[in-house]
Amino acid sequence: MPDRPFRITVVGGGTAGWLSALILREGGKRAGLTLDLSVIESTKVPTIGVGEGTTAVFREMLRVLALDEMEFLRATGATIKFGIRHKDWRHKGHHYDGPIDDPHRVAGGPAGNWLDRYCIASGKSVTEPHLFAQLMRRNRSPYARKTDGTLIPLGPFHHAFHFDQAKVGQWLRSKAGGIEHIDALVEGAERNPETGHIRALILEDGARHEADFFVDCTGFRRALIETEMGASWVGYGDRLPVNRAMPFWIDHQDGAEIAPYTLAWAQDAGWMWQIPTTERIGCGYVYSDAFLTPDEARAEIEARLGHPIEPRNDIPINAGRLDRAWIGNCVAAGLAQSFFEPLEATSIHGTIVQMMLFAQRHLPEVASGQFEPEAYNADVARQGDDFCTFINMHYVSERRDTPFWRHVAETCISDEVRDLLDKWRGKTPSRGDFAPFPAGLPHVEEQLYVPVLDGLGLTRREAAKQEMSGDPRLRAHARKVTENLRSEYRRAAAQAIGHRAFLDAL
Numbered sequence: 001m002p003d004r005p006f007r008i009t010v011v012g013g014g015t016a017g018w019l020s021a022l023i024l025r026e027g028g029k030r031a032g033l034t035l036d037l038s039v040i041e042s043t044k045v046p047t048i049g050v051g052e053g054t055t056a057v058f059r060e061m062l063r064v065l066a067l068d069e070m071e072f073l074r075a076t077g078a079t080i081k082f083g084i085r086h087k088d089w090r091h092k093g094h095h096y097d098g099p100i101d102d103p104h105r106v107a108g109g110p111a112g113n114w115l116d117r118y119c120i121a122s123g124k125s126v127t128e129p130h131l132f133a134q135l136m137r138r139n140r141s142p143y144a145r146k147t148d149g150t151l152i153p154l155g156p157f158h159h160a161f162h163f164d165q166a167k168v169g170q171w172l173r174s175k176a177g178g179i180e181h182i183d184a185l186v187e188g189a190e191r192n193p194e195t196g197h198i199r200a201l202i203l204e205d206g207a208r209h210e211a212d213f214f215v216d217c218t219g220f221r222r223a224l225i226e227t228e229m230g231a232s233w234v235g236y237g238d239r240l241p242v243n244r245a246m247p248f249w250i251d252h253q254d255g256a257e258i259a260p261y262t263l264a265w266a267q268d269a270g271w272m273w274q275i276p277t278t279e280r281i282g283c284g285y286v287y288s289d290a291f292l293t294p295d296e297a298r299a300e301i302e303a304r305l306g307h308p309i310e311p312r313n314d315i316p317i318n319a320g321r322l323d324r325a326w327i328g329n330c331v332a333a334g335l336a337q338s339f340f341e342p343l344e345a346t347s348i349h350g351t352i353v354q355m356m357l358f359a360q361r362h363l364p365e366v367a368s369g370q371f372e373p374e375a376y377n378a379d380v381a382r383q384g385d386d387f388c389t390f391i392n393m394h395y396v397s398e399r400r401d402t403p404f405w406r407h408v409a410e411t412c413i414s415d416e417v418r419d420l421l422d423k424w425r426g427k428t429p430s431r432g433d434f435a436p437f438p439a440g441l442p443h444v445e446e447q448l449y450v451p452v453l454d455g456l457g458l459t460r461r462e463a464a465k466q467e468m469s470g471d472p473r474l475r476a477h478a479r480k481v482t483e484n485l486r487s488e489y490r491r492a493a494a495q496a497i498g499h500r501a502f503l504d505a506l
């Protein structure tokens with residue numbers, strides 16, 4: 001390798017581009033590598049910009065990158081997210097919450113999700129011992145205030161955020177010291193005829209931009225990984241039935257609380273998201289155009305909300321992932337790598353996990369010029385396939401009231417979901433049902449599945465009773481812990497600062 005810094009260029013200045021650049025900068029630092037990082041984006045190509053919800057991984061990443069959460073909230077108008085409220089999914093008039101904290105972390109006792117088993121066995125909601133369930137119900141923040149004004153976190157759990165990605169992109173860019181930023185349209189690439197590797201990008205003015213490695217974060221355009229490197233798309237359209245998204249905004253009502261959760265509200269031919277930032281509520285109807293025209297979709301939402309909406313767009317969406325996220329000296333991230341309907345906020349989560357995996361496991365070998373993309377490609381493909389299965393599980397509904405819901409029940413539930421449901425007829429889902437994700441990185445496991453299964457009426461009380469009956473001491477301990485956590489967290493939620501008051505005071 002030449003005796004100079006290793007040059008990595010990220011193409012794309014959306015959330016994925018800036019996150020990738022910052023994670024690579026940090027990864028390089030930790031691995032003792034000297035990197036020369038650039039981000040090329042074109043202000044002529046807009047970012048996606050719909051209003052996004054994250055998972056707890058985003059907050060963990062802020063910590064890893066030594067970025068201040070309060071500054072982030074202030075600068076971007078982001079709000080707190082404790083989980084997702086799923087409305088009308090099981091049947092109309094029903095809702096369930098998916099809080100993202102894990103009470104087993106503070107429960108003491110043996111490893112495993114025995115609080116879930118206990119709650120299911122005793123006919124309680126699995127959200128009973130969750131702090132975040134209480135905070136969701138009361139629209140609170142994750143902090144109380146001491147008399148001297150300082151904030152006290154109510155628990156050790158990472159919450160997530162809702163934000164407007166354009167503002168977050170700008171803020172991340174302001175943290176990108178040492179990373180060159182170029183505003184230019186990439187029109188093509190010059191490749192090494194022997195290896196197929198990209199040697200240089202060709203910019204709109206004909207200039208060449210050389211680097212050793214490239215990250216394609218060009219969103220749905222996939223300007224490098226597909227157009228230049230020949231990756232192909234593995235679609236999930238047979239399992240994920242929605243194929244259009246109609247984003248719109250609604251205003252907060254004066255003085256009204258700001259919900260600290262995403263609302264995922266099932267509709268006649270898909271579902272609507274509501275994601276509040278401090279400025280407004282970002283909404284959208286994700287629907288199937290096999291059952292509704294855009295005009296009908298709009299009319300349905302207006303009837304549901306009781307007021308007119310102004311759609312900002314009507315985007316065709318194509319759920320899926322690349323067959324290979326990494327080809328030669330180019331890796332793709334963000335929308336360039338995969339797309340899922342935003343039902344469980346998997347997109348930005350997936351980008352962060354992938355880039356952390358890349359930075360931790362592969363960056364040193366990449367910088368040494370000796371690399372094998374196969375293991376990474378298998379991990380990233382598995383991540384996407386597991387997201388698809390998890391999202392598909394949400395569609396196991398009792399609803400048959402519209403042609404869309406009948407179609408979903410008859411043709412969309414995947415074999416993977418059917419196999420999991422078969423397995424979980426005789427046992428409560430547990431960590432052992434999931435292969436760990438590499439490098440200890442977070443993945444979709446029982447902690448996320450159990451509230452969804454419970455909310456949809458798919459957990460098995462008899463099986464959980466059987467499991468608990470084998471260990472009366474654990475059952476007694478679980479009862480005590482559940483009661484203690486429920487009353488402790490009720491008290492904590494009563495003392496917590498209201499969500500809006502917390503955000504207003506930042």
Ligand SMILES: Cc1cc2nc3c(=O)[nH]c(=O)nc-3n(C[C@H](O)[C@H](O)[C@H](O)COP(=O)(O)OP(=O)(O)OC[C@H]3O[C@@H](n4cnc5c(N)ncnc54)[C@H](O)[C@@H]3O)c2cc1C
Pocket residue numbers: 011012013014015016017040041042043044045046047048049050051052053054165184185186187217218219220221223245247284315317333334335336342345346347348349
């Ligand atoms: C309807 C919808 C709802 C969503 N909701 C959520 C959610 O709730 N939670 C979540 O985690 N994710 C959500 N997502 C996904 C999320 O928006 C993206 O993962 C995230 O914003 C990252 O996008 P990106 O950076 O990959 O792409 P983009 O935002 O599209 O950015 C692409 C960048 O590439 C640049 N570019 C493109 N082509 C070129 C070129 N040839 N030369 C130079 N620059 C170029 C553009 O200028 C831009 O900077 C949603 C997406 C959609 C469509």
